[in-house]
Amino acid sequence: MSWTIQAKQYETDLINDLNQIIRIPSVLDSKTQTPQTPFGIDMVRALSKMEEFANRDGFRYGRVDNMVTWIEFGPADAPETLGILTHIDVVPAGDGWLRQPFNPEILDGLYFGRGAADMKADLMSAYYALKMLADQGRVLQRKVRLIIGTDEENGWRDIPCYLAQEGEPTFGFSPDGAFPVVNGEKAFQTVQLRFPSVSEGPYILERFMSGSRANVVPGEAKARINVPQGMLIAEDFANFLKQYPFLEGNVQQAGETVRLTLFGVQAHGAYPADGKNAGTYLAQFLQQYPFGGDAHAFLNFLGTTVHRDIYAKNLGLAYHDKEMGDLTLNVGVMRYSHRGQGTILLNFRYPKGVNIQAIVTQVQRHLGDLTADVTVVQAGMPPHLVAADDELVTTLSAVYAEQTGQYLPPRTSNGGSYARLLKRGVAFGGQFPDVKVTSHQANEFTPVANLTCAMAIFAESIWRLCR
Missing domain, CATH: 3.40.630.10 (Zn peptidases)
Structure with a gap:
């Protein structure tokens, strides 16, 4: 038998x-x-x-x-x-x-x-x-x-x-x-970005939250923003969702306060291509508005620098090993609180031939206007x-x-x-x-x-x- x-x-x-x-x-x-x-x-x-x-x-x-x-x-x-x-x-x-x-x-x-x-x-x-x-x-x-x-x-x-x-x-x-x-x-390591979070200008990013684990592609993101009197966001958000039919979301507006929720596709952070990162997509949407100060830098880093960049090309970290494959990046946790502290967790998976110090150095070089401390926060593995x-x-x-x-x-x-x-x-x-x-x-x-x-x-x- x-x-x-x-x-x-x-x-x-x-x-x-x-x-x-x-x-x-x-x-x-x-x-x-x-x-x-x-x-x-x-x-x-x-x-x-x-x-x-x-x-x-x-x-x-x-x-x-x-x-x-x-x-x-x-x-x-x-x-x-x-x-x-x-x-x-x-x-x-x-x-x-x-x-x-x-x-x-x-x-x-x-x-x-x-x-x-x-x-x-x-x-x-x-x-x-x-x-x-x-x-x-x-x-x-x-x-x-x-x-x-x-x-x-x-x-x-x-x-x-x-x-x-x-x-x-x-x-x-x-x-x-x-x-x-x-x-x-592959090796895996989580890098943390910590930065001040003070918004300036007519648009204020009060709060932004997405993700709970560095090794998970976030399937949900939420933001609360203040906008000028009479400015309506719902139509812009509806048009954004039409562009990306795999996303869902809703918007609630009461006067100058707007609450946005976006749903992407959650996946294992080891395979970010299997998911749709709700956090970076929401940041991409919010970039069209004139947020100032730290909010602008935060949204630009998420919505442009690391958005859909699963091979970390925009960070200067694209690397392929013929035996073990490509380096990959997952943006797992995103937090912003006006007049508080901002945090981003980046989870890297990489083959032999790459070391964590090189990763930290390249992240530091590509922060743009984001004034962040970059540290290794999880005892990873070679x-x-x-x-x-x-x-x-x-x-x-x-x-x-x-x-x-x-x-x-x-x-x-x-x-x-x-x-x-x-x-x-x-x-x-x-x-x-x-x-x-x-x-x-x-x-x-x-x-x-x-x-x-x-x-x-x-x-x-x-x-x-x-x-």
Whole structure:
């Protein structure tokens, strides 16, 4: 019986367990952060639920600092370990959902819910791969640890603590990417611009807000402006929306106060071309009015310099590496408050051959009239590459090719997975090549059939690497 047929028998149970995980809104929550709940109470609830499954199914398990849960199968005293690095945290749901993001549903063969693509579904497919091997009584020579983090979407403060206490696996993969094998991951780094925000002239930018995470293309932007008496904005805004039919928005005006809301397309910041940045589009619209002072510089930088410039050409940072691809830019967070403080977060993904100091220098050179301090605010990661002829890469590639009937060579990703924290770590699954990428987007989904397809690939991969 094939691995795929065997895995299919677990589909109902897998979905039932996945539903329980999806229903826990495991988003970073500062309101419930304590030493006992370092990233919020829902993160701990999610880890506890995974431990409940592990206990039910007879696996060894443990927890590190209420940040990471590990679940283990295979000989406990084995000298070598295969690590499967995952995370159970998700980005905020955002707007644009047709149904409740934390109330999973299956519609037309698609499983919807926040985390369906990134990465609760793949976590459960990996867990059930272990369960199937255990149910079959497979005897492994290496032990396997499913390692579940809770801070991947934010500061990556979890897995380093795990590695410091538990040690580094011999090698491993993270099902937090795509099939086939992703043996290279670009560096990522977030750069912050801080600047004064005093508007001058007949038009005053009171407030501008867009984005909540550096690694997400903002799907919504809001602005409040003051305009001269009798000046109407609604017609201009309607004409702007006609120019860009993929945008939606509304305008409310009461006397001299105008409130604008613009909806773009939210996407993963690693792939900014998949989204439509509501913040930079709104800045582009507002540029037509005579804002003065810091407001003018802010809108010009967003609406012209970095608008739709996903390869950072306007910053003098266009760069291509033949092995790892292009440098990319996502404008993830934009804030402006009149007589307060302005902030912009720029998230860069870049191949070997680029360094963060060069990025900071080029941003500083292309600020225009924006008087900003430019700093690196997120402890990013350097480029990561595992040789294509490594046993890990060749084994995973062979399993994927045999189960799908299609060989695809290893490749490089813009995204960052926990695999890069291992010397011999790669991303592997669970995004299939023919499926639309919906990570970090509204109405996130994964095909139901792919849950057990990925599970079968993971199970055979574990078996081949550990037998």
